[in-house]
Amino acid sequence: MAEGVTPRVKVPKSASAGEVITIKTLISHQMESGQRKDDDGNVIPRSIINRFTCEFNGENVIDIKMEPAMSTNPYFEFDATVPEAGDFKFTWYDDDGSVYEETKSITIG
């Protein structure tokens, strides 16, 4: 399941140096838990995003390991410190080996 996966990230455009900002992320994904059955009673195989990371200029902000108990379209809200201008890099790792990436720049001012 790799079609129609769209990451959405909300990061402020600018911050003052050292400020703590709140980041919201959401990625559209089925997150098939491996518990459900189809109409014929066969178990639908698990297909989830199992890891999410956020980095700022190469330094780690948060690293989340996900299990099937995460809801469809996994959503995360967390805080990050902005020491300087740069790029936030968001990465989602799918069970099928796909990697979804999103980058957001932030300026100081």
Place this chain on the structure above:
Amino acid sequence: MDFSRRETFGLGLGALALMALPVGASASTIEEMIAEFTGGADMADTGVTLTAPEIAENGNTVPIAVSAEGASSILVLATGNPTPSVGTFTFGPLAGARSASTRIRLAKTQELVAIAKLEDGTFARTSAEVKVTIGGCGG
């Protein structure tokens, strides 16, 4: 698709067995998962906060938030789910606060457990009871 009476009965039995299995298995695995995370260390009762609704009408998306001052990682477990582990939040050097929120699935009314690994090497544990009106695992 047509099933004979006998086949239908067999399918029903199989489904029942599948449903019964994970519930029976989970009690010991939760203890094992906690032990794996903490290495068997003692856990303090304070120091970690788990915010979850008292009543969740839809078990498919239950908003939760975890936070713990000075935590390096937080493990969340849903004790009543077929697979109890929910996720592990690991905070890096640029994390603004040791907190995060997300949405999770809950199969039924159950207890949520959050265990924080603090930077000084100790562990803290908390739990919250969530009443679920409609289960979210489609079992």
